[in-house]
Amino acid sequence: MNKDNKRMLYKRPEGLTDKVMHYCAGCGHSLAHKVLAEVLDELEVREKTVGVAPVGCAVFAYHYLKCDISEAAHGRAAAVATGIKRALPDRIVFSYQGDGDLAAIGLAETVHAANRGENITVIFVNNTVYGMTGGQMAPTTLNGQHTATCPSGRDPAGMGHPLRVCELINTLEAPYYIERVALDGVGGVLRMKKALHKAFSVQIAGKGYSLVEILSPCPTYFRMTASESLKFVNREMRDCFPVRVFRDQGTPQNA
Amino acid sequence: MLERIIIAGAGGQGSVLLGKLMALTAMDIFPHITFFPAYGAEVRGGASHCQVVMSSTEIASPCAEQADALILMNQHDAAGFVAQLAPKGLAVVNSSLCHIRQVPRGRRLVSIPASAMADQLGSPRSANIVMLGALLRHKPLFSMAAAEQTIRKLPSGAPGMLEINLRALQAGHQAAG
Amino acid sequence: MTGNEALAEGAIRAGCQCYFGYPITPQNELTAYMSAQMPARGRVFIQSESELAAISMVFGAAAAGARAMTTSSSPGISLMQEGLSYLAGARLPAVVVNVQRGGPGLGSIDPAQGDYFQSVKSGGHGDYHMIVLAPTSVQEMHDLTIHAFRLADCYRVPVMVLADGRIGQMMEPIRLHEGPPPPAPRKPWALTGAAGRDPNCVRSLLVGEGELEQHNYVLQDCYRHIRRKEIMYHEKCVSDCETLLVAWGTCARLARGVVDLARAKGKRVGLLQPTTLWPFPEQRLRRLAARVKNLLVVEMNCGQMLEDVQRLAEGRAPVHFKGYPGGRVPTETEILRAVMALRPPRSVPRRKTGKRK
Numbered sequence A: 001m002n003k004d005n006k007r008m009l010y011k012r013p014e015g016l017t018d019k020v021m022h023y024c025a026g027c028g029h030s031l032a033h034k035v036l037a038e039v040l041d042e043l044e045v046r047e048k049t050v051g052v053a054p055v056g057c058a059v060f061a062y063h064y065l066k067c068d069i070s071e072a073a074h075g076r077a078a079a080v081a082t083g084i085k086r087a088l089p090d091r092i093v094f095s096y097q098g099d100g101d102l103a104a105i106g107l108a109e110t111v112h113a114a115n116r117g118e119n120i121t122v123i124f125v126n127n128t129v130y131g132m133t134g135g136q137m138a139p140t141t142l143n144g145q146h147t148a149t150c151p152s153g154r155d156p157a158g159m160g161h162p163l164r165v166c167e168l169i170n171t172l173e174a175p176y177y178i179e180r181v182a183l184d185g186v187g188g189v190l191r192m193k194k195a196l197h198k199a200f201s202v203q204i205a206g207k208g209y210s211l212v213e214i215l216s217p218c219p220t221y222f223r224m225t226a227s228e229s230l231k232f233v234n235r236e237m238r239d240c241f242p243v244r245v246f247r248d249q250g251t252p253q254n255a
Numbered sequence B: 001m002l003e004r005i006i007i008a009g010a011g012g013q014g015s016v017l018l019g020k021l022m023a024l025t026a027m028d029i030f031p032h033i034t035f036f037p038a039y040g041a042e043v044r045g046g047a048s049h050c051q052v053v054m055s056s057t058e059i060a061s062p063c064a065e066q067a068d069a070l071i072l073m074n075q076h077d078a079a080g081f082v083a084q085l086a087p088k089g090l091a092v093v094n095s096s097l098c099h100i101r102q103v104p105r106g107r108r109l110v111s112i113p114a115s116a117m118a119d120q121l122g123s124p125r126s127a128n129i130v131m132l133g134a135l136l137r138h139k140p141l142f143s144m145a146a147a148e149q150t151i152r153k154l155p156s157g158a159p160g161m162l163e164i165n166l167r168a169l170q171a172g173h174q175a176a177g
Numbered sequence C: 001m002t003g004n005e006a007l008a009e010g011a012i013r014a015g016c017q018c019y020f021g022y023p024i025t026p027q028n029e030l031t032a033y034m035s036a037q038m039p040a041r042g043r044v045f046i047q048s049e050s051e052l053a054a055i056s057m058v059f060g061a062a063a064a065g066a067r068a069m070t071t072s073s074s075p076g077i078s079l080m081q082e083g084l085s086y087l088a089g090a091r092l093p094a095v096v097v098n099v100q101r102g103g104p105g106l107g108s109i110d111p112a113q114g115d116y117f118q119s120v121k122s123g124g125h126g127d128y129h130m131i132v133l134a135p136t137s138v139q140e141m142h143d144l145t146i147h148a149f150r151l152a153d154c155y156r157v158p159v160m161v162l163a164d165g166r167i168g169q170m171m172e173p174i175r176l177h178e179g180p181p182p183p184a185p186r187k188p189w190a191l192t193g194a195a196g197r198d199p200n201c202v203r204s205l206l207v208g209e210g211e212l213e214q215h216n217y218v219l220q221d222c223y224r225h226i227r228r229k230e231i232m233y234h235e236k237c238v239s240d241c242e243t244l245l246v247a248w249g250t251c252a253r254l255a256r257g258v259v260d261l262a263r264a265k266g267k268r269v270g271l272l273q274p275t276t277l278w279p280f281p282e283q284r285l286r287r288l289a290a291r292v293k294n295l296l297v298v299e300m301n302c303g304q305m306l307e308d309v310q311r312l313a314e315g316r317a318p319v320h321f322k323g324y325p326g327g328r329v330p331t332e333t334e335i336l337r338a339v340m341a342l343r344p345p346r347s348v349p350r351r352k353t354g355k356r357k
């Protein structure tokens, strides 16, 4: 309490710069950035953290997060993060990637970093579309969902079904912690924060690979208002991508 | 004959659509036409502009260094665009959102409250068409009838949109008198 | 139509049966156009998981005898270098489009010409060439794409259409190709199932004694053929010019305007605009270089075609350069200023013209 009897309830996290974010209104990236910054501060690791930004809407993450950040070629973030972590094992290393980056062009790097049990934290923002390039189909696009490159809706015959990344990575032996959360409301934000806390704590303790998938709204390419897109995350997306802890302490968790 | 037109505004104000509409309409009159949109990493909300060049001879660059006509939908970088006006050039300004009150000597300025007028007509999105009406009053690149024809061919948006657009064209034309 | 769409429509009219692509700016309109139009015609469209995959899908479709294409922009084309080398090695026809953006790395999404070396000198490993076509207008995006399919099938080589974001994004009215697609040659080597014939094999691993050497001579023979027959270029006002501009793609288009502006100021300027960057119009450039006082190369890079022009001018006339590497397209005025600043060379001895071939 300060002398005016006013209590600080809410403030911009230390770990965020003052820059106004370029993200569209209602986009999940800005929330994810903010909570990530809070978590790094609360764990007091920001100054020994190195992040890897993806190619995607979050490519400008270095404008907003006050920690060291490297860009990576499209899809290669997990490999770049591996290189950083192996060179500097006592630093905290995370990659922050979209669904196109992580699950399409970068799936090989994603799987192999997880399979080696790299002691890194992978933050996976799944918004079911390629945002940066104009709303094309992503590996996680829902069946029937319309995008710029599946104008009549995703048809699993020929385009495949939405790829479930947490489930896929959970088939490997090495990962230590895997959780999927959904940015569909206040509760979802709080769960995301808990999950990120957990994931970074795992890394700090040297336990190994952690992955947090965040189901995230993209009102612009859902072609919805911000509140409609929250509902889309809450219903359609969670239907396809169940929200839960998949792996804890290196052991698969029951649904 | 060479007409270089720059249309600038905020994303969502229909600057790019207006440019395409003008290019399409002018196709029957000018043998050479180019349309060039500014494309960017940040597509939404930010500034958006495009250029249309109409010419009787081959066009080297679709990006004019100078503009014979300028349509300013909002204030963003307005001064910069005004500085690009060629001698005898015409600036049509949406005075609802743009506060340009004068242009350099030898250039002409037409101000109309296009956004307010479009609001009154029932569709804020028709401000771009109001601006076109105003431009054609002072610079008959093509006839009003030709413009109308292209507007009729636009993909139909909300019901009643076509009528509003046609009225917006006339309203702009008259208000710019 | 935008350049990207005109190109896509050209591919469709050229009988492209299979399209594979991965999103990247500034060519997304192209992939979107194909995603709607190819399935509507019962043809193949796949958004691949990466450019590496896209070019390998092209490899497969081409091996099966289909007309196949992929399109991308600079960073994606870098990933395709592996596949391009394999296509060349296996002698498979394919069309690859690069709508260039600024580099190196992610660079920018603005138009650039930084991939000349990579395209013309072949960015993948091994001794191979691609035919490289450089459009300057929306019409040429359409026409040269159709031509690319013709060349690819005719010579069994990968053909690249090397455009840039400016031409891809620009709209111009065009005449669409109305005739039939280029004739499809028989492809007895294609993998169609060995029914009633010996099995075919598409490969580039040639480890038998002298096998690879022989194969490379075959490739070189094919390239010699292409060099003899397929060179394309445009000229403007070269008959009496003292200053010769050499430019390709977007810069060539600007240079055409600059020729007019300079002539209006009494300067005798001409333009050589290679349409095939490989094979390069070598003879033509040699001849012109022997006649003019100055050469000026204009590119949106730091001097790539410049090296070819210098090599071919062989000191007959000084070669000047104006480059724009920042993903920015120069204005005609800027180029004009560079042209007007050129003075006739004093110290360079002028050799007799016309002697050398």
Ligand SMILES: Cc1ncc(C[n+]2csc(CCOP(=O)(O)OP(=O)(O)O)c2C)c(N)n1
Binding pocket: A054, A055, A056, A057, A058, A074, A097, A098, A099, A100, A101, A102, A125, A127, A129, A130, A131, A132, A133, A138, C022, C023, C024, C025, C051, C075, C076, C079, C106
């Ligand atoms: C090799 C390569 N291919 C394509 C691109 C173009 N590109 C930029 S961002 C992007 C997709 C990003 O989508 P996603 O990972 O889902 O992230 P979002 O933008 O939705 O956050 C693509 C394909 C590129 N930069 N490099």
